[in-house]
Amino acid sequence: MTATAALTIDRLRVVYGSHRALDDVSLQVEPGEILGILGPNGAGKSTLLRAITGKLRPTSGKIFIAGKALFPGKAYQHSIGFTPQFLGLYRHLTGRENLAFFARCTGVRRQQICARVSQALEEIELTDKADVRVDQLSGGMQRRLHLAATLVSQPALLVLDEPTAGVDLGVRMSIHDLIRRRAEQGATVVVVTHELDEAEVLSHRVALLHQGQLRALDEPQALVHETFGNRQLFVVRTVHMVPPALGDRLREIGFRRRSDDGIDDSNDERNKKISEWCLESDLPLDKLIDHLYRDLAGARDAIAEVSVRRPGLKHVMQHVTGARTDSVVASESEQES
Numbered sequence: 041m042t043a044t045a046a047l048t049i050d051r052l053r054v055v056y057g058s059h060r061a062l063d064d065v066s067l068q069v070e071p072g073e074i075l076g077i078l079g080p081n082g083a084g085k086s087t088l089l090r091a092i093t094g095k096l097r098p099t100s101g102k103i104f105i106a107g108k109a110l111f112p113g114k115a116y117q118h119s120i121g122f123t124p125q126f127l128g129l130y131r132h133l134t135g136r137e138n139l140a141f142f143a144r145c146t147g148v149r150r151q152q153i154c155a156r157v158s159q160a161l162e163e164i165e166l167t168d169k170a171d172v173r174v175d176q177l178s179g180g181m182q183r184r185l186h187l188a189a190t191l192v193s194q195p196a197l198l199v200l201d202e203p204t205a206g207v208d209l210g211v212r213m214s215i216h217d218l219i220r221r222r223a224e225q226g227a228t229v230v231v232v233t234h235e236l237d238e239a240e241v242l243s244h245r246v247a248l249l250h251q252g253q254l255r256a257l258d259e260p261q262a263l264v265h266e267t268f269g270n271r272q273l274f275v276v277r278t279v280h281m282v283p284p285a286l287g288d289r290l291r292e293i294g295f296r297r298r299s300d301d302g303i304d305d306s307n308d309e310r311n312k313k314i315s316e317w318c319l320e321s322d323l324p325l326d327k328l329i330d331h332l333y334r335d336l337a338g339a340r341d342a343i344a345e346v347s348v349r350r351p352g353l354k355h356v357m358q359h360v361t362g363a364r365t366d367s368v369v370a371s372e373s374e375q376e377s
């Protein structure tokens with residue numbers, strides 16, 4: 041345990057009935073750090089956030105905020121800002137009125153409220169819409185305002201539950217900028233997200249939860265490297281009726297087949313079915329292509345596409361949760377095709 045940690049979670053356990061929602065979770069977050077919390081549904085993410093924000097009494101274990109023990113139920117609104125997943129704004133009030141209300145609730149001094157609200161509106165670039173009722177703002181504007189309701193009290197610890205749920209790329213980027221700026225100013229951010237690409241670009245470190253346990257904790261690129269080393273993910277798409285010589289060659293290299301009813305642009309009915317073959321390997325691409333195509337003669341025409349991609353957090357997550365990487369890679373190419 042470092043004395044300087046903004047947040048320390050020490051052997052936290054939460055049991056609901058006979059179910060362990062969190063099982064001996066320990067981690068620390070430093071001031072100015074953005075920690076992404078990842079995990080499949082039911083992994084224990086919301087339970088962890090509820091414990092950190094003092095809304096839930098853990099079965100055992102302790103939480104320290106800036107070195108001080110957290111007592112569940114005590115009001116921490118000055119030091120902990122929580123943005124829940126679902127919008128909690130008063131729709132019949134304006135953005136300015138909403139922020140002033142949340143500033144008052146979180147203990148901002150009366151004479152500071154006006155300046156804090158203006159500053160928060162400026163930060164989320166909604167100054168020109170400050171006096172528009174919330175129900176007349178777009179979804180993206182409401183999402184930014186929802187986050188500003190937490191930022192207005194300038195808490196040292198920001199706890200965010202899916203802050204970009206349902207927004208377009210532009211709003212997502214501006215919310216990321218907002219979070220990064222607060223972290224650069226010294227705030228500590230704990231953010232739950234289901235978007236693994238988002239976690240990869242936004243978080244300094246990520247914590248992967250699975251079945252209530254902390255399965256991995258590190259910088260995103262370090263986790264990818266620890267899991268995959270120099271291995272990359274190769275996908276070969278072939279016609280469904282794959283010639284035996286090609287099938288043998290793919291298996292010999294180590295590819296696993298995953299069939300589906302993909303569509304290609306050929307008019308030949310027999311070719312309308314596509315098969316996908318996936319491989320995790322540290323072979324360089326040119327070597328793999330050379331090996332794949334060598335002496336294949338006519339069978340090489342059955343190869344529709346060869347692609348390679350770097351593994352990312354989503355592939356690490358699949359390793360951690362026990363799913364096979366090749367099925368993830370294949371389902372990604374389905375989405376792209």
Ligand SMILES: Nc1ncnc2c1ncn2[C@@H]1O[C@H](COP(=O)(O)OP(=O)(O)OP(=O)(O)O)[C@@H](O)[C@H]1O
Pocket residue numbers: 056057059061079080081082083084085086087088
């Ligand atoms: N109040 C409760 N009583 C009983 N069981 C609960 C309660 N809250 C959560 N659980 C269970 O604890 C486990 C963890 O739930 P939690 O909501 O923390 O997961 P999560 O990772 O946030 O999931 P999601 O991504 O679906 O929001 C789940 O199995 C859930 O059913």
